[in-house]
Amino acid sequence: MRTKHQERMLLEHGYTAQKTHSNPLILPYFVQMLAFSSLGTQLELATTFSNSYHYRKESPPADFPFPFSSGALVLLVTMFVLVEMTDTVRIPPWQFERKLNDAITEELNKKLANKVVYNVGLCICLYDITKLEDSYIFPGDGASHTKVHFRYVVFHPFLDEILVGEIKGCSLEGVHVSLGFFDDIIIPPESLQQPAKFDEAEQVWVWEYETEEGAHDLYMDRGEEIRFRVVDETFIDTSPTGPSSSEPSTSSATEEVQKKEAPYTLVGSISEPGLGLLSWWTNS
Amino acid sequence: MEVKDVNTALLNDFEVYQLLMDLKQQQILNTIMYKTLYCISKTPCKFKSPQVVSNFLVALKIHKLTKAEKLRLFNHRPVTAVEIQLMVEESEEQLMEEQIEALLQTMTSILHRDLAKENSPVFCEPSEPQQ
Structure with a gap:
């Protein structure tokens, strides 16, 4: 909803991705000059510059991509939330010599870190323990069982969140992006900056950026940093299911395919001005 | 295991x-923590301090932004207007151009001060005694 609305606004105001300029080719000299001035003057300079270089008048001067200490701004922004959980933690007898809190912290990190909890997100690490209930020892087991209330740091960007990651590769399905600790991010072809095409020879997506001098091919190479908006998320329950007797043997193939699926996938979009490779919008 | 609240708080x-x-x-880092740390230590966040956070929030009060927007601004440190348009919902309606400019000024004065010192020799204060 938001995107559509924004697109309409952009069209009405007369600046779209094509008009807000991103092409690094033209800028280097001025950009260096700008970097030396304070931000206030940068804006003024940017205005004059944009007029003198046949930027379209209606495009807002502030859209001029001036860099602030270009190259220094490596943004890999991620989104974390705190999630409140309870769990019963089993502490084996050989851990009794340690402090209960330490033992529980270790157990919780062992159990949850680097795991995706369904509809919650990717667990990173324990934040704190808010409450410990009484510990019990059950017959036949020497371990103690403690109900723990705790808070966990979880990677779960909300929708519309803007993240910066690294391109892991391109395929016909779109651009695959990695955040380093989280790899299951895909930007489908229809969400790329338009017009986009897939270069079969180099296996890379290209934004055919149009200027008045002709089209520039902006390649989305592997390893480049890319800023994208999170537009959708999918959780897949990958927990093992029991054998289904009713289904015929042909289902085994599909089950195997499902096994490989990522439990938590983010769908990104870069079809807005400001999104895409960082080098498109700053000049480096 | 039971999840009681999926969103207790947002963390920056x-x-x-x-x-x-x-x-x-x-020394109790495992792989995921290490990778996460590696990732976010590449961001400018390591130059921030609790003092910066509170300064930043006080300075943003006049702009009437939502919590998510403030968090986005804080994490990304936008330096261009086009970035702000991405991060503030309906920025065309909410913010006039002067406001965007003011916002950028605020960002620079509070969030970038330390970064500038770290990275760009242009902004370095001269005559620091060297040891």
Whole structure:
């Protein structure tokens, strides 16, 4: 909803991705000059510059991509939330010599870190323990069982969140992006900056950026940093299911395919001005 | 295991960074924590301090932004208007151009001060005694 609305606004105001300029080719000299001035003057300079270089008048001067200490701004922004959980933690007898809190912290990190909890997100690490209930020892087991209330740091960007990651590769399905600790991010072809095409020879997506001098091919190479908006998320329950007797043997193939699926996938979009490779919008 | 509240609080990068650094000092990092730490230590968040966070929030009060927007601004440190348009919902309606400019000024004065010192020789204050 938001995107559509924004697109309409952009069209009405007369600046779209094509008009807000991103092409690094033209800028280097001025950009260096700008970097030396304070931000206030940068804006003024940017205005004059944009007029003198046949930027379209209606495009807002502030859209001029001036860099602030270009190259220094490596943004890999991620989104974390705190999630409140309870769990019963089993502490084996050989851990009794340690402090209960330490033992529980270790157990919780062992159990949850680097795991995706369904509809919650990717667990990173324990934040704190808010409450410990009484510990019990059950017959036949020497371990103690403690109900723990705790808070966990979880990677779960909300929708519309803007993240910066690294391109892991391109395929016909779109651009695959990695955040380093989280790899299951895909930007489908229809969400790329338009017009986009897939270069079969180099296996890379290209934004055919149009200027008045002709089209520039902006390649989305592997390893480049890319800023994208999170537009959708999918959780897949990958927990093992029991054998289904009713289904015929042909289902085994599909089950195997499902096994490989990522439990938590983010769908990104870069079809807005400001999104895409960082080098498109700053000049480096 | 039971999840009681999926969204108790939002954490900014700086908070996660501090938490992970603490764990690192106690030498209880596992792979995911290490990778996360590696990732966010590439962001400018390591130059921030609790003082910066509160200064930043006070300075943003006049702009009437939502919590998510403030968090986005804080994490990303936008330096161009086009970035702000991405991060503030309906920025065309909410913000006039002068406001965007003012916002950028605020960002620069509070969030970039330390970054500038770290990275760009242009902004370095001269005559620091060297040892």
